[in-house]
Amino acid sequence: MPVLVVSLKGLMHCTSCMTTIENALYAAGAKHFEYDLAAKVGKIVFENKDADEIILVDAIKKVGYDVDVMDLLEDWRLVRLFFA
Incomplete structure (x- = not known):
C-alpha cells in the first residue's frame, strides 16, 4: 500500500484537530x-x-487545513526507513 507523507499547516494543536482530520x-x-x-x-x-493523493489532500483541505505533500512512497514498508 502506498503512503502519502504530508506536512499540515494551520492551527493544529490537540487530539480534537487530529480526530477531525483522521475522520475526513x-x-x-x-x-x-x-x-x-x-x-x-x-x-x-x-x-x-x-x-x-488528490482525494486525500482535498479531504484535509475541506476540513480547514492546508497541506503540503512531502513524499509519496509506493510501499508502506519503506516508511520504516524514514520514520524509525
Missing part, C-alpha cells in the same frame, strides 16, 4: 493515519483502488 481521511479512503504534532509530519496509508 478515513471517509476519503485512507486505511491508516499517523501524525507527529511536534514534527508536523504525517503519514497516510491508502490503497490505490480506494483513494489517491
Whole structure:
C-alpha cells in the first residue's frame, strides 16, 4: 500500500484537530493515519483502488487545513526507513 507523507499547516494543536482530520481521511479512503504534532509530519496509508493523493489532500483541505505533500512512497514498508 502506498503512503502519502504530508506536512499540515494551520492551527493544529490537540487530539480534537487530529480526530477531525483522521475522520475526513478515513471517509476519503485512507486505511491508516499517523501524525507527529511536534514534527508536523504525517503519514497516510491508502490503497490505490480506494483513494489517491488528490482525494486525500482535498479531504484535509475541506476540513480547514492546508497541506503540503512531502513524499509519496509506493510501499508502506519503506516508511520504516524514514520514520524509525
